[in-house]
Amino acid sequence: MRLFIAIPLPKGVKQQLLDLQQPIEGIRWQSQEQMHLTLKFVGEVDKTTVSELREELDNIVHSDFSMTISGIGYFPEGKQPKVVWAGIKENANLQELHKKVENRCEKMGIAPENRPYKPHVTIGRTKNAYKRSVTSFINQHKKFGIQNIQVNEFVLFESELHPDGARHHPLQTYLLNSGE
Numbered sequence: 001m002r003l004f005i006a007i008p009l010p011k012g013v014k015q016q017l018l019d020l021q022q023p024i025e026g027i028r029w030q031s032q033e034q035m036h037l038t039l040k041f042v043g044e045v046d047k048t049t050v051s052e053l054r055e056e057l058d059n060i061v062h063s064d065f066s067m068t069i070s071g072i073g074y075f076p077e078g079k080q081p082k083v084v085w086a087g088i089k090e091n092a093n094l095q096e097l098h099k100k101v102e103n104r105c106e107k108m109g110i111a112p113e114n115r116p117y118k119p120h121v122t123i124g125r126t127k128n129a130y131k132r133s134v135t136s137f138i139n140q141h142k143k144f145g146i147q148n149i150q151v152n153e154f155v156l157f158e159s160e161l162h163p164d165g166a167r168h169h170p171l172q173t174y175l176l177n178s179g180e
Contacts (some may be wrong), residue, residue, distance in 0.1 A: 002044050002159045003171075005057065005101050006036040007151055009121065013069070016146055017086060017123050020072070024137055026129025027084060030122055034165060037067075037088065037121055039101045039154060042110055049108065054172050056104040057156060064152040064176040065093035069121065072141045074134055081134040085120035086144065094119055097154070097176075125165075152176050 009017075014032045021029040042053070068089040074081035088094065098117050106112050126134060153176060158169045 001047070001050055002161070003042040003050065003053070004038055004157050004159055005040045005042065005105075005154060006038045006157055007154050008170075009035055009037065010149065013146055013149055017069075017121065020086075020123065020141055020144065022137070024129065024133050026133070027124045027126050027137075028165070029124045031165065033168065035121055035123070036155075036157075036168070037119060039098050040105055040113070042105065045110075049110075050171070052108055053105070053110075054156065056108055057101070057154075057172070057174055060097075060100050060104060060174065062097050062100060062176050063093070064150065064178050065091070065097075066148045066150050067091045067094055067119075069144070069146040069149065072123075072138045072144055073120075074126075074138065081126045081129060081131060083122050084124035084126065084134060084137070085122050088119035088121070089145075091119070094151070097151075101154070152178065 014035045017035055018032060045053070068091070069086045070089040071087045073085055073087055075083040075085065095117065098119070102112055154174050155170045156172045156174075158171055160167045160169070
């Protein structure tokens, strides 16, 4: 099974991200079902690892928080764009939750990511898109933002690859503690 751990986005936030989409040659926009904020891409694991991972993630204690989407960009920076994303404003709570998820995975022998965590929501993937078209889109929406997005859960997802893009199936939802 191919797994990842992510924060689901409210419908209203997804709709605002969908509203940004415009026809640009070479960009395949993400569907609403594909939009989320990845905390950790796990990759291919067997069923035993899945059940162990479910238990490990169940041990995470973290308070709910809010976050802000701020700006549009692409990866890899400075090169031919492959992914168009909406960025997440620096957020200590989000970084802490990411670190807790990473630590639980590492404890199970799942390798840590070798790049610094750069929280984002993928809104499009490119294939032979003109860099100028992508940067023009980004410049057009550089002031884009959505404030006060409530985060009160994260989800363990299975990802199935299909020719029209990945399909994500929630396996287990983990609630964060409300501050009350």
